[in-house]
Amino acid sequence: MLRFALLNILTRPLRSFLALVGVAVAIAGVVGLISVSSGLKNTMTDTLDKVEGLVMIEANSVDPIFSSLPISYANRVEKIPGVAACVPEYWKVAPNVEGQKTLMGMFSAVVVLGLDPERHTRLSAGHVYSRSMKRGRNIEGQDAGKRRVVVSERIAKKYGKDVGGSIKVGELLYEIVGVYQTGSLFLDGTLVMHLDQAWAFAGISGKDVVTSFYVEPKVQSKEEMARIEKAIEDEFSKDPKKVDCLSTAEWQSEFGKLISNLDVFLVVVSSIAVIVGAIGILNTMLMSVTERIPEFGILKANGWSRGDVTRLVLVESTYLGIAGGLLGCSVGVAGVQIAARFMPFAPATPPSLVATAFGVGVVLGILGGVYPARHAAGLSPVEAIRAA
Amino acid sequence: MSLLRAVNLTKTFAIGSRPVEALRGVSIELPENSFTFVVGPSGSGKSTFMHLAGALERPTSGTIEVAGRDLGALSDDELSDFRREKLGFVFQAFNLIPNLNAVENVLVPFYAKGLAEGMREKAKEMLKRVGLGDRLDHRPRQLSGGEQQRVAIARALLKDPLLLLADEPTGELDSKTGAEIFALMRSLHREKGASVVVVTHDTRYIEPADRVIRIEDGRIVEEK
Numbered sequence: 001m002l003r004f005a006l007l008n009i010l011t012r013p014l015r016s017f018l019a020l021v022g023v024a025v026a027i028a029g030v031v032g033l034i035s036v037s038s039g040l041k042n043t044m045t046d047t048l049d050k051v052e053g054l055v056m057i058e059a060n061s062v063d064p065i066f067s068s069l070p071i072s073y074a075n076r077v078e079k080i081p082g083v084a085a086c087v088p089e090y091w092k093v094a095p096n097v098e099g100q101k102t103l104m105g106m107f108s109a110v111v112v113l114g115l116d117p118e119r120h121t122r123l124s125a126g127h128v129y130s131r132s133m134k135r136g137r138n139i140e141g142q143d144a145g146k147r148r149v150v151v152s153e154r155i156a157k158k159y160g161k162d163v164g165g166s167i168k169v170g171e172l173l174y175e176i177v178g179v180y181q182t183g184s185l186f187l188d189g190t191l192v193m194h195l196d197q198a199w200a201f202a203g204i205s206g207k208d209v210v211t212s213f214y215v216e217p218k219v220q221s222k223e224e225m226a227r228i229e230k231a232i233e234d235e236f237s238k239d240p241k242k243v244d245c246l247s248t249a250e251w252q253s254e255f256g257k258l259i260s261n262l263d264v265f266l267v268v269v270s271s272i273a274v275i276v277g278a279i280g281i282l283n284t285m286l287m288s289v290t291e292r293i294p295e296f297g298i299l300k301a302n303g304w305s306r307g308d309v310t311r312l313v314l315v316e317s318t319y320l321g322i323a324g325g326l327l328g329c330s331v332g333v334a335g336v337q338i339a340a341r342f343m344p345f346a347p348a349t350p351p352s353l354v355a356t357a358f359g360v361g362v363v364l365g366i367l368g369g370v371y372p373a374r375h376a377a378g379l380s381p382v383e384a385i386r387a388a
Numbered sequence: 389m390s391l392l393r394a395v396n397l398t399k400t401f402a403i404g405s406r407p408v409e410a411l412r413g414v415s416i417e418l419p420e421n422s423f424t425f426v427v428g429p430s431g432s433g434k435s436t437f438m439h440l441a442g443a444l445e446r447p448t449s450g451t452i453e454v455a456g457r458d459l460g461a462l463s464d465d466e467l468s469d470f471r472r473e474k475l476g477f478v479f480q481a482f483n484l485i486p487n488l489n490a491v492e493n494v495l496v497p498f499y500a501k502g503l504a505e506g507m508r509e510k511a512k513e514m515l516k517r518v519g520l521g522d523r524l525d526h527r528p529r530q531l532s533g534g535e536q537q538r539v540a541i542a543r544a545l546l547k548d549p550l551l552l553l554a555d556e557p558t559g560e561l562d563s564k565t566g567a568e569i570f571a572l573m574r575s576l577h578r579e580k581g582a583s584v585v586v587v588t589h590d591t592r593y594i595e596p597a598d599r600v601i602r603i604e605d606g607r608i609v610e611e612k
Contacts, residue, residue: 004499011487298483303472308500
């Protein structure tokens with residue numbers, strides 16, 4: 001029976017191939033989509049793992065970019081017990097680098113970060129950028145009043161720049177003094193400069209407003225972080241500008257919500273792909289069965305029972321499911337590898353995903369065969385043979 | 389002992405909402421090792437008789453026994469087993485499976501339950517016996533009509549059936565090839581001892597020793 005089913009598939013190469021492609025496309029789509037989403041998730045988790053402290057922003061602003069707080073808050077935070085240091089940061093989107101727009105792609109955005117180097121020396125673990133220097137030096141006190149930046153390796157490569165060169169941000173030209181690489185997709189889109197240069201870039205003259213603060217606790221523990229977070233939020237609860245303090249864990253849960261929305265979307269898209277695949281294989285099997293009605297009549301006349309014919313059609317569709325699953329997984333994995341070269345982050349294809357996708361292919365094959373198998377098995381041998 | 393015994397066999401079909409009586413009370417007995425012609429004009433009910441004798445359809449009323457088994461009392465699966473083990477069929481349109489070669493077509497009845505060891509060799513032997521030793525790997529479309537019918541005969545006889553049922557076996561063949569096919573069936577009949585029932589409206593191949601049953605309008609009108 002297994003041999004006979006295989007023979008039926010191999011001796012009808014075009015139709016078998018079409019059915020197989022139907023399943024493979026669905027499976028490859030599922031593998032590709034889920035790989036990209038897992039990769040995105042990993043990238044976000046990587047980013048957050050690199051930032052150990054708390055980020056303080058204006059209450060109800062989604063991102064430091066949209067936040068605005070008085071710089072004087074830093075001193076008040078540093079007086080809270082358990083806080084080792086509080087350093088102000090000024091974040092600003094750089095919509096134009098070297099005359100090219102940066103906001104066109106989700107992952108090509110460039111932001112400017114203004115730091116106060118004097119205050120940064122108070123951080124015991126340093127800052128994520130100061131820890132990730134590859135060449136040149138970090139922004140220092142001597143850079144006050146000077147148009148100097150530290151750029152990421154990615155930006156340096158993209159614009160063909162390096163230490164000693166200069167880069168045009170907006171309308172202004174900055175000297176590159178250092179190159180860093182954190183390896184995080186989101187962090188590596190930053191141009192680091194002196195705080196007063198970030199203000200100048202943003203066109204702010206007052207020098208008393210920042211977007212956010214980075215707070216380093218003395219002890220790195222979940223409980224201590226939660227305590228400090230509460231203390232900081234209480235400290236500013238009566239001020240006109242209240243603050244939100246977010247730990248890495250909280251950022252992760254915020255991103256988690258975003259990702260779970262993305263997951264719902266992916267599940268919907270994958271389900272559609274799988275349903276299309278199932279309909280494809282059902283259609284092919286049904287066509288194949290309809291076309292072969294006289295053949296099933298011959299089989300039945302020659303002693304094949306209902307069960308035998310059902311098994312034959314199911315085995316054939318299972319073979320197609322297995323082959324389609326294998327092809328789909330191979331194409332999906334290969335496609336993801338190729339796509340990875342053009343993507344700013346690495347997609348993740350865990351073996352469990354491939355195994356599940358393959359399983360889905362096989363199940364698709366079996367399900368696609370059920371109705372046609374029942375149809376073929378129920379034919380009367382005489383009528384089936386007459387259909388020739 | 390009789391191989392086939394039919395008593396008051398009727399078969400009614402519904403064509404649209406109109407019932408059509410294909411057989412109207414056929415009673416007949418065929419001895420073992422006989423060569424029988426069932427003749428009659430088109431639409432006389434002779435093919436329906438063959439379908440009932442071949443366990444391909446169930447009678448509307450009456451009983452039909454083949455090799456002592458009451459076919460009306462068997463379940464669908466038992467009928468399948470009976471066809472596979474005891475009966476061989478040869479059809480007018482050959483009814484080979486187009487994507488299988490000659491050897492594979494001969495093995496078709498056996499694929500359902502798995503090929504026993506040596507079956508493939510036996511199939512090749514049978515094809516050689518019907519004169520197709522050099523056509524083993526040919527697909528039906530690469531074979532002439534006569535060759536296709538030889539494959540069908542080989543398929544029917546590989547299982548050593550008790551009864552070979554042939555429905556217009558020469559209907560699509562020229563007279564020379566038709567004569568060859570009958571010669572082949574007769575020699576296998578003598579060799580294997582299987583009873584043969586040939587349903588045909590072509591009476592040229594009847595020999596004096598053969599039994600002849602004439603059916604018209606669903607009734608036996610002549611038997612000798």
